Amino acid sequence: MSAPQESKQGLSSLQIVFLVIAGFLLLVAIAVGFSKTTPPAEDADAEERIAPVASVSMNAAPAVAANAGKRTGEELYNAACLACHGSGVMGAPKAHDKAAWSARLGGNLKALVASAIAGKGAMPPRGGAMDATDEEITRAVEFMMK
Numbered sequence: 001m002s003a004p005q006e007s008k009q010g011l012s013s014l015q016i017v018f019l020v021i022a023g024f025l026l027l028v029a030i031a032v033g034f035s036k037t038t039p040p041a042e043d044a045d046a047e048e049r050i051a052p053v054a055s056v057s058m059n060a061a062p063a064v065a066a067n068a069g070k071r072t073g074e075e076l077y078n079a080a081c082l083a084c085h086g087s088g089v090m091g092a093p094k095a096h097d098k099a100a101w102s103a104r105l106g107g108n109l110k111a112l113v114a115s116a117i118a119g120k121g122a123m124p125p126r127g128g129a130m131d132a133t134d135e136e137i138t139r140a141v142e143f144m145m146k
C-alpha cells in the first residue's frame with residue numbers, strides 16, 4: 001500500500017517541479033518580451049516627461065501652426081499690423097501711405113523688413129507677431145507700402 005502512495009507523491013512533486021519550471025520560463029519569456037518592448041516606450045515617456053512645458057518656435061507657434069508661414073501680406077497685416085498701421089498711432093507709418101513709407105529708410109523693403117523684425121520705437125519685434133516668418137513680415141510690409 002505504501003508503494004503506490006509513494007509513487008503518487010513522487011509524481012505530484014514532479015508535477016510541482018514542472019509547474020514551477022514552466023512558471024519560471026513563462027516569467028522569463030514575459031520579462032524578455034518586456035525588455036524588448038519597454039525601453040522605447042520608456043524613452044518616449046521620459047522624453048514626454050522632460051519635454052519643456054511650452055516650446056517657442058519663431059516660425060510656427062503650435063496654436064497657429066496650420067496657417068503660420070502661409071499668410072499673405074494682407075492676412076498678417078489684418079491680424080497683427082492693422083491695429084497700429086491702420087490709423088498710424090504712435091507715429092506708425094500708415095498703411096498704403098506711399099509717401100510715409102518711402103520716407104522711411106529710403107523705402108528700402110529689405111531695410112524696412114529688418115527694422116520691423118527687430119522692432120522700432122513703440123513697435124515690438126515683428127510687430128508683436130512673434131510667430132510670423134520673415135517672409136510673412138516681408139509680404140505684410142510690401143502690402144502696407146502699396
Ligand code: HEC
Binds near residue numbers: 082092105113115129
Ligand atoms: C503696437 C503698434 C504696432 C504694431 C502692432 C505694428 N507696428 Fe510697425 N510700427 C509701429 C510704430 C509706432 C512705428 C514707427 C516706429 C518709429 O519710427 O519709432 C512702426 C514702424 C514700422 C516700420 C518702419 C520701420 C522703420 O525703421 O522705419 C515697419 C516696416 C513696420 N512698422 C512694420 C510692421 C509690420 C509688418 C507689422 C505687423 C506684423 C507691424 N509693423 C505692427 C507700430 C506698430
